[in-house]
Amino acid sequence: MRPQSKVRITIKGRIIGGPRPLICLPLMAGDRTALMEQAATIASLKPDMIEWRADAFDRVTDTASAGQALRTLHARCQALPLIFTCRAAAEGGRQALAPETRLALYQMAIRSGQVDLIDIELSSGDATIQTLRPMCRSAGVKLVLSYHNFDLTPGRDVLRRKLQQAEKAGADIAQIAVMAQDGHDVLTLLQAAWEARSRYLTIPLIAIAMGAQGAITRIAGGQFGSDITFARGLKSSAPGQPGIEALRMAWSLLPWQNEPSA
Amino acid sequence: MRPQSKVRITIKGRIIGGPRPLICLPLMAGDRTALMEQAATIASLKPDMIEWRADAFDRVTDTASAGQALRTLHARCQALPLIFTCRAAAEGGRQALAPETRLALYQMAIRSGQVDLIDIELSSGDATIQTLRPMCRSAGVKLVLSYHNFDLTPGRDVLRRKLQQAEKAGADIAQIAVMAQDGHDVLTLLQAAWEARSRYLTIPLIAIAMGAQGAITRIAGGQFGSDITFARGLKSSAPGQPGIEALRMAWSLLPWQNEPSA
Numbered sequence: 001m002r003p004q005s006k007v008r009i010t011i012k013g014r015i016i017g018g019p020r021p022l023i024c025l026p027l028m029a030g031d032r033t034a035l036m037e038q039a040a041t042i043a044s045l046k047p048d049m050i051e052w053r054a055d056a057f058d059r060v061t062d063t064a065s066a067g068q069a070l071r072t073l074h075a076r077c078q079a080l081p082l083i084f085t086c087r088a089a090a091e092g093g094r095q096a097l098a099p100e101t102r103l104a105l106y107q108m109a110i111r112s113g114q115v116d117l118i119d120i121e122l123s124s125g126d127a128t129i130q131t132l133r134p135m136c137r138s139a140g141v142k143l144v145l146s147y148h149n150f151d152l153t154p155g156r157d158v159l160r161r162k163l164q165q166a167e168k169a170g171a172d173i174a175q176i177a178v179m180a181q182d183g184h185d186v187l188t189l190l191q192a193a194w195e196a197r198s199r200y201l202t203i204p205l206i207a208i209a210m211g212a213q214g215a216i217t218r219i220a221g222g223q224f225g226s227d228i229t230f231a232r233g234l235k236s237s238a239p240g241q242p243g244i245e246a247l248r249m250a251w252s253l254l255p256w257q258n259e260p261s262a
Numbered sequence: 263m264r265p266q267s268k269v270r271i272t273i274k275g276r277i278i279g280g281p282r283p284l285i286c287l288p289l290m291a292g293d294r295t296a297l298m299e300q301a302a303t304i305a306s307l308k309p310d311m312i313e314w315r316a317d318a319f320d321r322v323t324d325t326a327s328a329g330q331a332l333r334t335l336h337a338r339c340q341a342l343p344l345i346f347t348c349r350a351a352a353e354g355g356r357q358a359l360a361p362e363t364r365l366a367l368y369q370m371a372i373r374s375g376q377v378d379l380i381d382i383e384l385s386s387g388d389a390t391i392q393t394l395r396p397m398c399r400s401a402g403v404k405l406v407l408s409y410h411n412f413d414l415t416p417g418r419d420v421l422r423r424k425l426q427q428a429e430k431a432g433a434d435i436a437q438i439a440v441m442a443q444d445g446h447d448v449l450t451l452l453q454a455a456w457e458a459r460s461r462y463l464t465i466p467l468i469a470i471a472m473g474a475q476g477a478i479t480r481i482a483g484g485q486f487g488s489d490i491t492f493a494r495g496l497k498s499s500a501p502g503q504p505g506i507e508a509l510r511m512a513w514s515l516l517p518w519q520n521e522p523s524a
Binding site: 255 | 263444445446448449452453460475477478480481485486487508509511512514515516517
């Protein structure tokens with residue numbers, strides 16, 4: 001009832017690119033106490049996966065401190081697939097970090113054995129991506145390569161190029177997240193997702209239109225090929241995220257309502 | 263936050279084509295007792311408008327009996343705008359009726375002073391439409407001209423022609439309802455709605471993709487220019503209608519959530 005991915009990824013029993021889109025809840029915490037509180041609440045909301053947005057963590061430049069927080073988080077949520085993300089400020093990150101600091105954090109995360117996926121921007125550049133790509137492969141960590149635009153929705157040709165670039169660079173999952181100003185932007189994003197899934201992309205896809213106008217893509221994107229949607233547990237990590245309970249209610253109206261969850 | 267219609271229609275305080283799409287609940291009853299039971303339940307669900315699908319009424323060929331049912335319904339629900347529809351069997355109607363029988367029913371409804379709108383298929387032909395059009399105008403009844411396809415979603419050019427044909431024939435509201443088989447069909451319908459609203463249609467619009475795949479258009483169509491959505495009160499009148507409570511929950515996630523209801 002929804003278009004599945006040619007290549008599917010199964011992590012801890014969840015199928016990315018399978019019969020049902022997955023719900024990911026982001027954790028946006030300034031310190032370890034807040035992180036643990038959020039983790040406890042979020043686990044009770046039973047998402048399919050969680051994402052630690054390390055760029056929201058005050059002491060993230062202290063790699064040892066970040067590593068300790070990651071260990072505690074992993075111990076608390078080990079039944080759930082965990083995405084490690086340290087978002088660049090230019091693409092929505094909460095603090096400006098030097099490229100080498102971010103690279104060191106990603107390397108720490110991959111080596112920790114505690115994360116299942118990492119998400120890094122395509123704009124990080126070939127050198128960074130080609131450093132992380134083999135590390136991910138040997139550690140069994142999946143690589144999400146992403147493109148964000150918080151200002152506008154580029155044309156469908158730009159979105160196609162970004163997704164093709166992600167697959168070519170060795171992504172396990174390709175992601176686009178763009179700001180929608182109106183219904184036309186929403187349709188551009190959904191068409192880009194549908195075209196990617198039906199014509200050229202073999203890997204799983206995350207396609208999101210941000211902002212109030214884009215909220216519908218977080219609900220219904222799965223029908224057009226998007227495999228993961230980010231919902232709000234406690235704090236949102238990007239504009240337009242629905243609360244997880246309202247999202248599930250809306251999903252009861254959509255075609256994958258009766259599909260198995262994993 | 264949603265694209266409004268150039269021409270708006272206000273009936274009993276509800277704005278068709280205004281800041282918020284309206285929710286219409288259809289009544290599909292075989293006899294007067296069932297009709298009254300449905301009317302009571304439906305009024306308690308507080309829709310913006312109701313539609314009497316007269317083609318579901320067993321004794322509809324007896325114009326006097328249909329007129330009596332209409333009077334009772336009107337007395338029960340006079341605070342709500344009422345659409346009178348006797349759908350042709352070829353476009354989803356529940357019984358086959360001779361064209362002259364349907365014409366007589368529509369004439370009875372317009373003359374009754376008890377209906378606010380009538381909905382008739384474009385395929386009824388020019389003669390029928392041009393008979394009803396002036397009657398509607400002098401009685402203050404709004405005319406919905408509609409196109410249904412229960413098999414498939416035609417291309418965007420066909421949908422454009424149907425909407426232009428409706429406006430040209432003197433419709434106050436133009437309607438298209440097509441069966442969606444996949445996400446591509448859904449996008450075709452939503453694009454047709456967006457294009458109509460932003461480029462050429464001056465009157466309010468109803469645009470629906472039917473079936474499980476199309477359910478999302480019943481939730482989010484308002485964002486792309488559709489002004490009325492049909493929900494399920496007790497019985498659905500077409501495939502894919504959401505329950506009104508679930509629809510309202512889903513709407514809490516969408517951009518017109520804070521718009522005034524009238």
